[in-house]
Structures are given as structure tokens and as C-alpha cells.
Amino acid sequence: MVLALVGCLIGGPVVAGCGAPGEGGPVTSPSGRAESASPGHASPGVSDLRDRWPSAQVIRAGEAVVVGARPEAELRDIAAAADEAWQRCRAVWPEQPPPPVILAPATSEQGKALRDDARLVSPDPADGRPGPPDSSGKAVTDGTATDGAATDGAAAEGAAATTVVVGDPPHSRARVHLGTGAWDALTDEGRRVVLTHECVHVALSAQPRPDAPRWLVEGVAEYVAYRDSPVSLEDVWEPLREKVTRDGVPDTLPAADDFEPVEGTRPRSLEQRRLTYAEASSAAATYARLHGESALVGLVVTGPPGGGRDRDAYGRSQAELLPAWQTDLRRGSQR
Numbered sequence: 001m002v003l004a005l006v007g008c009l010i011g012g013p014v015v016a017g018c019g020a021p022g023e024g025g026p027v028t029s030p031s032g033r034a035e036s037a038s039p040g041h042a043s044p045g046v047s048d049l050r051d052r053w054p055s056a057q058v059i060r061a062g063e064a065v066v067v068g069a070r071p072e073a074e075l076r077d078i079a080a081a082a083d084e085a086w087q088r089c090r091a092v093w094p095e096q097p098p099p100p101v102i103l104a105p106a107t108s109e110q111g112k113a114l115r116d117d118a119r120l121v122s123p124d125p126a127d128g129r130p131g132p133p134d135s136s137g138k139a140v141t142d143g144t145a146t147d148g149a150a151t152d153g154a155a156a157e158g159a160a161a162t163t164v165v166v167g168d169p170p171h172s173r174a175r176v177h178l179g180t181g182a183w184d185a186l187t188d189e190g191r192r193v194v195l196t197h198e199c200v201h202v203a204l205s206a207q208p209r210p211d212a213p214r215w216l217v218e219g220v221a222e223y224v225a226y227r228d229s230p231v232s233l234e235d236v237w238e239p240l241r242e243k244v245t246r247d248g249v250p251d252t253l254p255a256a257d258d259f260e261p262v263e264g265t266r267p268r269s270l271e272q273r274r275l276t277y278a279e280a281s282s283a284a285a286t287y288a289r290l291h292g293e294s295a296l297v298g299l300v301v302t303g304p305p306g307g308g309r310d311r312d313a314y315g316r317s318q319a320e321l322l323p324a325w326q327t328d329l330r331r332g333s334q335r
């Protein structure tokens, strides 16, 4: 049984008050529509929420489902953003991605309860697949949108959204947990960006996948998240460009540990972690420039071209990519 949590690090341009281009723009997907006052009707697995969130509503917009005890208008906005995010992911995904199921706690206490009780995302008993034996939240998230003081335990609390995956594909089940404070601080477009990033994690969790390196997974999630957004990756890369101008290009692509919220016992600053995500997304963009966008998505979905789904095969692709990525970074820093 696998319990994996993957979160999303939010760049400055999409946090409220940062003047993001397109902030407050219209949502083109259908408005959310309340379908049921009982979360049990949403989809298998969310019925566990009935006891804990008796006032929860289930809102659907297009393919997306949101369950939460927040005001209905807020849930509708989240559902509409989630459907838009799913369509953005679908536009580049080679398979039909599973639609997202979003759990939207109303308070930080509800959010903590979600993190503490993975039964809330586990398959229904009728599925015959028990939840994970140890679901105490020891797994990691890959981001926080609050500040650099996040500790391991606080990382999920500070994240705007975290995708929680229980079980092994193709029988796994993914839920996107929204944060409270960090989520509320996002612009409308920031929310669509975050949800699109999480839709990529949901899509990746649906089928057995090659053992792709972390920079590639997060880089593709970021690439897809910003692909159809009025906020461009160019804006997100600005701190990276400044760093390259100051210190030169990185010697390597980011390591898996670089995405963790702590280094040893020391918390990583938000700036440090944003740089790591920017490195990942810029490397993904270099790959897309060289080989095309569908080859980039294929790299994480089916593995490197020419066969091989293991780390050695990825290592060869990475060795080819590194100098081209460094060249792109040098050029970008000279603009």
C-alpha cells in the first residue's frame, strides 16, 4: 500500500497581491452546480467524510467534484477552477486523465483532521482494499506557499494543495486536499495553476509509470500548470534568472531531496524551494523545445525514447539534456 503526498509550490506571480497578469479573469468552464447535500454521493471514497463533515456539500462542475463544508458559492468557484484545470491537463495528456476529486476543508482544524486520517481518501470498504496501516502523515509534501519556516510536520499544513494517493495503480485513488490559509491567499488564476499542477499528479497516479526522477515529475507538472495560463513560466523563472546572473548555471538538475521542505533538520526557505521548482520547470521547457511538448509528457508517462523505464535510461536522457538546459539558462539570464 502506498501513501504518497505531493504538494504544490506556488510562485510569487500567483499569490494574491502580487499583481499577476490575468488576475481575476473569467472562468470559461461551466459554473459549479450543487448536486447533493451528502458527500456520499460524490464518488467512492468520500463517503467517509459524512461523519466528520455533516454539513459538507458536493459540488460538480464539468468533470470535477469538490467536497467541502465551505460556503456553496466558494465551492462552486473551486469546482469551476478544478474543471478548467482538468481541461488544461487533458489538453496535453496522452490518455484521458481521471477527473480530480477535491476535498476543501473550511478550517485549519478540518485540514489537520484530513491529514491525520487517510481513511478519508482510502477506498470504500466495499472495494475490499483497506486503507494504509500507517497514515499518520509522515509522508512529505513538495511545497508550501506560506513561508520558509515550514517543518516536515507543517509542510502539508502550509501547502495550498496536496495530492494524496492511496494504493497502487491502476487501483489507486487520488484526492486533492486544499490548504486553508495558503489556498485562500491565491489569486483566481493562481488557483487554476495550482489545481492544474495537482491534476498532473492525479493523472500520473492513475496508471503504473516508469520511475521518473522527481525534477521531471515536478517540472512537467509546472510546465502543464502554466501552459494555458495568462501567467507565464517566464515570470516564474525571474528569481532563477537573477541567480544565474549572480552565481552561474547549476552543475546538475535538482535532486529529489532538493524538493523536500527540510534539509537534514533545517527548514529550506521558500525562496530556495521556488528556485528548485523553477529549475525543474525550465529543464522541462528545454526538453520540450528540443523534442516537442508531447515528447516531454511522454518522457514522464511512458519513459525515455528508445526503451528503458529505469533510472539508468533517465540518466542518459538527463545527461543529454543538461548542457542544453545550461545554455538556455545562460541565454535567459542575459535578457
Ligand SMILES: [Zn+2]
Pocket: 006, 007, 008, 009, 142, 197, 201, 218, 221
Ligand atoms: Zn508537485
